[in-house]
Amino acid sequence: MKPLKKRTLFLVLFLLLIACAFTATVLYARAGGAGGYSDSGGGSGGGEGIGYLIYILIRIIIELPFPLNIIVAGIIIAGFLIFSHITKKKVQQQTILNQLPTGDATKKAGGYDSFLKNNPDFNETSFKENVKSAFMWIQKAWEAQDISDVRKFISDGVYQRFNTQFKMMQLLKQKNTINNLEVKNLYIDRVESDGLFDIIHVAIHASIEDRFISELDARLNQGGKEEFVEYWSFLKKRGKPRKDIYQTDNCPNCGAPLPEHMGEVSKCEMCGTLTNSGEYDWVLSEITQANDYIGTHKKLQKSSELNEKIRNIINEDQDFSVQLLEDKASNGYLQIITSIALKEPAIMRRFVNDEVFQKISGLIGEDQVAYNRIYLNDVTLLGVSETEDTHILAISVRSSFQRIILKDGAVTIVDPAVISKTEVLLMSRDKNATASKGSLYTHNCPNCGAPAENSLDINCQYCGMPLNSTSSEWIITGLMSIAEYNDYVSDNASQFSYKVNPDLLDKLYDVRDFAFNNVMVVMAADGNFSEEEEEFMRELAQKWGYDINRIQPFFQMALNGQLVIRMPEDLKKQQKIFKMMEKAAAADSSISPEEQDLLDRMRMQYHL
Ligand SMILES: [Zn+2]
Ligand SMILES: [Zn+2]
Numbered sequence: 001m002k003p004l005k006k007r008t009l010f011l012v013l014f015l016l017l018i019a020c021a022f023t024a025t026v027l028y029a030r031a032g033g034a035g036g037y038s039d040s041g042g043g044s045g046g047g048e049g050i051g052y053l054i055y056i057l058i059r060i061i062i063e064l065p066f067p068l069n070i071i072v073a074g075i076i077i078a079g080f081l082i083f084s085h086i087t088k089k090k091v092q093q094q095t096i097l098n099q100l101p102t103g104d105a106t107k108k109a110g111g112y113d114s115f116l117k118n119n120p121d122f123n124e125t126s127f128k129e130n131v132k133s134a135f136m137w138i139q140k141a142w143e144a145q146d147i148s149d150v151r152k153f154i155s156d157g158v159y160q161r162f163n164t165q166f167k168m169m170q171l172l173k174q175k176n177t178i179n180n181l182e183v184k185n186l187y188i189d190r191v192e193s194d195g196l197f198d199i200i201h202v203a204i205h206a207s208i209e210d211r212f213i214s215e216l217d218a219r220l221n222q223g224g225k226e227e228f229v230e231y232w233s234f235l236k237k238r239g240k241p242r243k244d245i246y247q248t249d250n251c252p253n254c255g256a257p258l259p260e261h262m263g264e265v266s267k268c269e270m271c272g273t274l275t276n277s278g279e280y281d282w283v284l285s286e287i288t289q290a291n292d293y294i295g296t297h298k299k300l301q302k303s304s305e306l307n308e309k310i311r312n313i314i315n316e317d318q319d320f321s322v323q324l325l326e327d328k329a330s331n332g333y334l335q336i337i338t339s340i341a342l343k344e345p346a347i348m349r350r351f352v353n354d355e356v357f358q359k360i361s362g363l364i365g366e367d368q369v370a371y372n373r374i375y376l377n378d379v380t381l382l383g384v385s386e387t388e389d390t391h392i393l394a395i396s397v398r399s400s401f402q403r404i405i406l407k408d409g410a411v412t413i414v415d416p417a418v419i420s421k422t423e424v425l426l427m428s429r430d431k432n433a434t435a436s437k438g439s440l441y442t443h444n445c446p447n448c449g450a451p452a453e454n455s456l457d458i459n460c461q462y463c464g465m466p467l468n469s470t471s472s473e474w475i476i477t478g479l480m481s482i483a484e485y486n487d488y489v490s491d492n493a494s495q496f497s498y499k500v501n502p503d504l505l506d507k508l509y510d511v512r513d514f515a516f517n518n519v520m521v522v523m524a525a526d527g528n529f530s531e532e533e534e535e536f537m538r539e540l541a542q543k544w545g546y547d548i549n550r551i552q553p554f555f556q557m558a559l560n561g562q563l564v565i566r567m568p569e570d571l572k573k574q575q576k577i578f579k580m581m582e583k584a585a586a587a588d589s590s591i592s593p594e595e596q597d598l599l600d601r602m603r604m605q606y607h608l
Pocket of ligand 1: 251252253254255256268269270271272273
């Protein structure tokens with residue numbers, strides 16, 4: 001009798017322990033995964049788990065004899081409380097902002113070992129030296145608003161990022177001066193494999209003093225001292241021997257001197273080779289801010305499997321890579337923005353279809369809408385689909401900008417701060433497309449390779465073919481919001497062979513992170529971050545579970561106008577974020593009129 005009872009007791013205890021662990025796991029997954037914020041009430045999360053726990057407790061109290069039932073129930077409740085406390089703390093610490101880089105090298109760069117296996121000759125020291133030189137040269141080019149010196153090793157998309165910024169800066173009579181530039185550290189953070197290409201993400205920890213000065217309007221002036229970490233991504237074809245394009249101005253293919261002023265195309269005039277194809281040397285293909293970089297979801301990172309899958313679907317040529325397509329999308333998107341700002345629809349005509357052309361032309365109004373700051377934070381392939389004749393790629397583009405209206409040399413500010421927005425581009429190309437003879441995005445006719453100027457006439461002046469034909473080039477056939485894209489996907493679900501949920505784009509930021517980011521932008525809105533405000537933000541950071549040392553860069557970014565208002569697509573989350581922002585702002589007695597104005601405008605902008 002006795003041994004049996006003991007055994008039963010152990011069995012019951014064992015099962016309960018499993019049940020308890022299970023309950024806790026359910027709670028944990030919801031709290032972390034659902035992105036519920038844990039501080040201000042955290043009302044959501046855990047309903048199911050708690051129900052289950054109560055059920056178990058009732059069963060124990062009814063079915064076990066006294067006093068065993070009370071003892072077991074007590075142990076479970078205590079265990080649950082301890083576990084949920086630890087979990088809550090862990091979830092709090094896990095917040096993405098606590099993962100902001102400090103500038104110290106990561107212990108082990110992801111993917112580096114397998115990269116070295118494929119590239120035994122890789123010389124890390126000389127690679128890093130080139131990255132450092134590239135970094136210094138590009139800052140110089142940026143200051144001079146002339147990118148020709150570095151054109152040979154940057155991708156077309158990166159070129160367009162600079163080019164668009166320069167055009168806007170010219171409109172606003174803006175200069176950006178740079179002083180005391182210093183690289184403090186530089187290390188390889190991650191290596192990705194993308195089709196036949198490798199991509200190395202390099203973290204650069206630097207300090208700088210830069211000032212944006214506009215002759216038109218002093219309200220657009222910004223800048224100061226800052227220390228930051230940025231990620232520069234370089235791409236090169238795997239296994240190809242390196243042919244230097246950094247330390248020489250000669251063509252890596254034929255040795256002829258490269259043209260002094262290369263614009264949209266980085267091409268040798270002698271042999272026609274493109275120096276930035278990744279065939280010869282590492283090509284700068286993306287620059288990402290730390291707060292965007294850490295927010296990239298694993299599922300959205302490039303992988304050779306994804307690339308292989310897509311390559312099979314669209315039966316592309318050997319050189320296909322997701323990164324290069326995203327680069328093309330960036331290029332097109334920025335030219336569309338330029339087209340709107342300069343009120344010149346001819347700039348985008350050649351690479352968009354009629355429907356997109358109508359839609360975007362409709363946005364060009366009487367007023368000249370220019371952009372004070374326009375940059376792409378993140379460009380990501382979201383889906384691959386097909387119709388009977390064409391392949392269609394969906395690519396999301398998140399940009400940050402502040403729009404202003406220019407009229408008779410006077411500036412009216414449209415957006416209260418730099419805000420961000422995500423749109424989706426659809427790019428289509430025929431199945432079994434013929435090989436392109438030049439990129440339309442860099443002003444070459446894909447059919448005959450002749451130069452294609454900005455023009456409303458869509459036929460090539462040499463061969464007469466319509467330039468925006470999907471027969472050999474990816475043409476922009478759709479431009480939509482995330483909500484419109486979600487509708488599009490559900491209407492055409494059967495056509496998709498690959499798709500990721502656009503929610504993943506924001507997934508790693510939870511409600512609290514958005515709110516904290518945005519409160520910080522509000523506090524800095526009057527261009528001054530007083531001691532009280534700084535103290536206030538520190539307290540808020542502590543209260544919301546942020547590691548003060550980790551988020552130090554945030555303070556400087558806010559001060560220099562580099563933090564942007566961020567909002568997820570989800571309306572309910574937007575409301576929660578705004579509530580948290582208002583609560584935080586109300587707790588600070590020193591809200592300035594500018595700051596209040598920003599809050600009010602946000603409420604209007606997001607219909608909150
Ligand atoms: Zn050449
Ligand atoms: Zn042509």
